Amino acid sequence: MDKITLSHDVAVSESGFMFLPTTGESFTVNATGRCIIGAIQSGRSESETLKILVAEFGVDERTAERDLREFVSQLQRYHLAQTQDNK
Amino acid sequence: MSLGSRKRYERPTILKQYSGYMNKVGNRSGLAPTPDIDGVSIEKMVEQFGSPLFVMSEQAIRMAQRRAYRVFKTRYPRVQFAWSYKTNYLDAVCATFHSEDSWAEVVSGFEYNKARGLGVPGNRIIFNGPDKSEEDLKRAVNEDAYLHVDHFDELYRLISITESLGKTAKVAIRVNMDCGVYPLWDRFGFNLENGEAWQALKRIMATPSLKLVGLHTHIGTYIMSPDPYRVAATKLSELARSLQTEYGHKIEYIDLGGGFASKNTLHGQYLPAEGVVPTIEEYAEAITDALMQHATSPSELPMLILETGRALVEEAGFLITSVIANKRLADGRKSLIIDAGVNLLFTSFWYRHKITPVRDPGMVSEDAALYGPLCMNIDMVRESISLPPLNLGDLLCIHHVGAYDMTQWMQFITLRPNVVMVMQDGTVELIRKAETLEYIREREQLPRQLSKNNVVG
Amino acid sequence: MPQAEGKLKVAVTGLNATDNPGPGVPVIRSLRDAFGDQLEIIGLVYDTLEPGIYIPGLANRFYQIPYPSTGLDAILARLLEIQAREKYDVLFSTLDTELYSFRKLAGELHGHGIATYLPETEQLKLRGKDQLSSFCSQLQISTPKTIVINSPSELNSAVNEVGFPCVVKGIFYDAGIVSTIDEAHAVMNKMRYKWGLPLIIQQCLKGDEYNVCALGDGVGNVVGAVAMRKLYITDKGKGWSGVTIFDKTLLELTHKIIGALRWKGGLELEYIRAPGQSEYNLLEINPRFPAWVYLASAAGQNLPAAMVQLARGKKIEYFSDYKVGTLFVRAAWDYISDMSRIESLSMTGEVNG
Numbered sequence: 045m046d047k048i049t050l051s052h053d054v055a056v057s058e059s060g061f062m063f064l065p066t067t068g069e070s071f072t073v074n075a076t077g078r079c080i081i082g083a084i085q086s087g088r089s090e091s092e093t094l095k096i097l098v099a100e101f102g103v104d105e106r107t108a109e110r111d112l113r114e115f116v117s118q119l120q121r122y123h124l125a126q127t128q129d130n131k
Numbered sequence: 132m133s134l135g136s137r138k139r140y141e142r143p144t145i146l147k148q149y150s151g152y153m154n155k156v157g158n159r160s161g162l163a164p165t166p167d168i169d170g171v172s173i174e175k176m177v178e179q180f181g182s183p184l185f186v187m188s189e190q191a192i193r194m195a196q197r198r199a200y201r202v203f204k205t206r207y208p209r210v211q212f213a214w215s216y217k218t219n220y221l222d223a224v225c226a227t228f229h230s231e232d233s234w235a236e237v238v239s240g241f242e243y244n245k246a247r248g249l250g251v252p253g254n255r256i257i258f259n260g261p262d263k264s265e266e267d268l269k270r271a272v273n274e275d276a277y278l279h280v281d282h283f284d285e286l287y288r289l290i291s292i293t294e295s296l297g298k299t300a301k302v303a304i305r306v307n308m309d310c311g312v313y314p315l316w317d318r319f320g321f322n323l324e325n326g327e328a329w330q331a332l333k334r335i336m337a338t339p340s341l342k343l344v345g346l347h348t349h350i351g352t353y354i355m356s357p358d359p360y361r362v363a364a365t366k367l368s369e370l371a372r373s374l375q376t377e378y379g380h381k382i383e384y385i386d387l388g389g390g391f392a393s394k395n396t397l398h399g400q401y402l403p404a405e406g407v408v409p410t411i412e413e414y415a416e417a418i419t420d421a422l423m424q425h426a427t428s429p430s431e432l433p434m435l436i437l438e439t440g441r442a443l444v445e446e447a448g449f450l451i452t453s454v455i456a457n458k459r460l461a462d463g464r465k466s467l468i469i470d471a472g473v474n475l476l477f478t479s480f481w482y483r484h485k486i487t488p489v490r491d492p493g494m495v496s497e498d499a500a501l502y503g504p505l506c507m508n509i510d511m512v513r514e515s516i517s518l519p520p521l522n523l524g525d526l527l528c529i530h531h532v533g534a535y536d537m538t539q540w541m542q543f544i545t546l547r548p549n550v551v552m553v554m555q556d557g558t559v560e561l562i563r564k565a566e567t568l569e570y571i572r573e574r575e576q577l578p579r580q581l582s583k584n585n586v587v588g
Numbered sequence: 589m590p591q592a593e594g595k596l597k598v599a600v601t602g603l604n605a606t607d608n609p610g611p612g613v614p615v616i617r618s619l620r621d622a623f624g625d626q627l628e629i630i631g632l633v634y635d636t637l638e639p640g641i642y643i644p645g646l647a648n649r650f651y652q653i654p655y656p657s658t659g660l661d662a663i664l665a666r667l668l669e670i671q672a673r674e675k676y677d678v679l680f681s682t683l684d685t686e687l688y689s690f691r692k693l694a695g696e697l698h699g700h701g702i703a704t705y706l707p708e709t710e711q712l713k714l715r716g717k718d719q720l721s722s723f724c725s726q727l728q729i730s731t732p733k734t735i736v737i738n739s740p741s742e743l744n745s746a747v748n749e750v751g752f753p754c755v756v757k758g759i760f761y762d763a764g765i766v767s768t769i770d771e772a773h774a775v776m777n778k779m780r781y782k783w784g785l786p787l788i789i790q791q792c793l794k795g796d797e798y799n800v801c802a803l804g805d806g807v808g809n810v811v812g813a814v815a816m817r818k819l820y821i822t823d824k825g826k827g828w829s830g831v832t833i834f835d836k837t838l839l840e841l842t843h844k845i846i847g848a849l850r851w852k853g854g855l856e857l858e859y860i861r862a863p864g865q866s867e868y869n870l871l872e873i874n875p876r877f878p879a880w881v882y883l884a885s886a887a888g889q890n891l892p893a894a895m896v897q898l899a900r901g902k903k904i905e906y907f908s909d910y911k912v913g914t915l916f917v918r919a920a921w922d923y924i925s926d927m928s929r930i931e932s933l934s935m936t937g938e939v940n941g
Binding site for chain 1: 138141143144145146457459495522
């Protein structure tokens with residue numbers, strides 16, 4: 045599984061607002077997205093993050109995996125995260 | 132963690148904030164969900180009849196027709212609506228309009244026969260359009276229908292037919308004129324300003340087998356102002372007066388066709404249609420006011436016929452569709468693929484339909500391109516629409532699709548789905564069965580030379 | 589209904605005090621002058637960066653509302669949601685694009701205790717840019733040659749008739765001066781994608797610009813009217829400073845126009861006059877107060893305050909005079925704030941004043 049790291053020292057506020065001090069950009073993140081960012085920040089692997097999503101939200105693992113993939117690709121698009129291919 | 136205390140799952144979303152573009156009212160989509168139609172759960176209907184699914188509301192049709200009658204009849208003594216078949220000719224829809232005292236307005240032999248098949252007598256059918264075959268005209272003359280003549284070739288053909296049948300036909304002419312509307316629909320009927328209309332009327336008055344009963348016009352479609360109707364009603368009233376002065380002939384009715392704008396917003400329009408288009412009261416005021424001004428006494432007033440289609444049925448139709456896939460486009464924009472495309476939603480070429488989620492939409496929304504299921508580049512329902520995150524299988528409700536979508540739909544790439552009607556008693560009736568492969572193949576014939584043995588053998 | 593403690597609460601839009609300013613900020617300033625502490629202001633904003641949000645003390649609270657293009661249901665729902673919280677007495681609309689929606693909703697809003705003072709839809713259409721030519725010819729008022737085009741194919745013949753240079757205008761906002769056919773096509777395309785068709789092609793007249801800010805009472809009377817000559821004009825054509833003047837002709841024209849339209853609400857009349865000529869050419873009738881409306885208040889006719897009183901059904905005295913030679917100069921001034929304000933507005937749709 046891929047290892048995901050955040051490129052910035054980001055802080056998402058309680059409300060879901062995220063301001064990047066290094067670039068001046070701001071983003072809004074919903075509760076599910078906050079949960080994922082939190083997991084990545086605390087060093088969880090992709091599979092651990094999936095487990096957290098399933099436990100927190102009661103979503104099925106397939107859906108969670110598909111949505112996590114898209115969310116991480118959005119993070120990359122915004123230059124907020126990198127992934128390392130761990131074969 | 133117990134199931135009950137789990138947080139609601141919404142697809143994880145991160146949105147970059149751009150000034151000038153961010154307006155989701157604090158990230159709420161502003162979209163109220165549409166869980167039901169006339170109290171009947173959309174999810175239940177889809178469970179039973181599949182997706183995509185067209186839903187018509189009997190109540191909405193009846194309410195619209197009754198309101199239209201009320202609005203016009205409180206302003207004018209004699210009003211008759213005629214249901215425009217081409218707008219939606221599903222039997223159940225037409226029958227509902229007929230039971231609300233609407234005649235039939237047809238524009239082809241096929242539509243004429245459909246109306247007759249529903250039991251509409253000839254003397255409650257208005258036959259319009261440029262293409263009426265010899266056979267169509269004969270049937271209409273024999274059944275005493277109202278024939279609205281579109282061009283001179285038709286007029287001469289009709290003279291021959293009535294003379295050979297030894298019958299009299301009830302005729303009106305369709306007139307086109309300058310009402311200040313762009314574009315001028317001069318391809319239908321006889322032009323008023325260049326004298327052609329008067330020439331046609333003269334020819335009819337000189338033909339004993341033709342009885343001139345009315346004057347008809349249809350000035351255009353989606354007319355955004357009541358004024359052109361005032362102009363049209365005035366000009367037809369003046370034409371009627373000329374007939375009276377020249378021939379002492381009194382016509383029975385003036386038919387102002389249709390063309391009222393509806394609540395669907397056109398692609399080029401910035402403001403939502405509901406905010407800018409006139410109400411039916413405003414159209415009625417303009418039309419009846421003009422007609423009244425030309426009357427010498429109330430008993431002299433011709434009957435007013437209206438062929439309103441779109442404005443009466445559009446809001447009674449819904450298209451329920453489900454999400455097939457979520458996709459990111461190459462530039463990062465979100466896109467959704469749904470199972471109803473331009474094959475079912477012809478009107479999406481010109482309308483920005485109101486589209487709402489069926490379930491509570493959640494807290495965030497994001498702009499997305501909305502694509503239909505066809506493997507064709509033209510199949511785009513909307514270039515950009517703000518929608519909440521949707522999971523596979525989630526339902527969307529496309530509003531105001533009762534007009535033209537169920538007549539202009541295409542059997543292209545895939546088959547047409549079920550159409551149901553939510554009845555006033557709360558039951559749901561299937562009014563057009565989904566098409567099947569057999570239904571399509573039944574019309575086809577494979578040449579013997581290409582039969583299976585020869586091709587595969 | 590006014591608040592129990594007797595305070596008047598007015599919700600105001602158009603706080604986009606940018607280099608193409610909306611009139612909300614000067615409207616609030618006028619209302620504050622008139623009502624003092626007896627007034628509370630609710631700022632209604634579309635974008636998180638509308639400058640009015642960052643002017644300390646401008647409003648007591650700001651709420652985001654959906655754009656007019658979103659649809660009436662969403663707008664009404666939001667206005668009523670805010671009403672449930674704030675119980676405001678008057679909704680003061682200041683932007684062209686809102687007017688149709690707010691007009692349609694006026695009855696519903698009234699039912700919820702929200703007063704408005706808005707022109708009828710028919711009046712709005714009559715003064716529309718696409719109707720101006722016929723309106724002016726009926727009233728025998730001079731106006732530049734204007735052609736309305738409903739399709740891109742009509743552009744060539746329209747500019748040929750009007751001649752270069754000419755102005756290409758959107759139906760609501762935006763205008764661009766063009767001198768060649770290629771420029772005309774470029775500007776047309778830009779505008780029609782943003783605002784749709786029709787577009788207006790108008791002869792470009794040279795001369796001094798005179799504007800009148802006025803208030804009509806809906807039965808044909810002028811409640812007040814102040815004339816201004818622009819002294820400094822930005823490259824976007826906005827008056828950046830101006831001075832009140834008095835010319836009987838301008839006042840008569842105002843009475844003629846408001847009388848003919850039976851205009852209800854605020855209005856701005858834009859004229860141009862060639863040097864040495866006595867004739868004013870009417871360029872536009874804007875269906876709301878201008879962004880320089882505070883000049884009228886400062887010169888003695890607080891038209892926004894008068895409009896609030898009319899909206900509340902109060903009897904007021906109509907204005908007859910104002911101070912000529914009152915000058916306004918707009919200045920750029922940077923306000924300092926914090927990202928937390930944007931956060932609050934982005935995440936909750938509201939922020940304190």
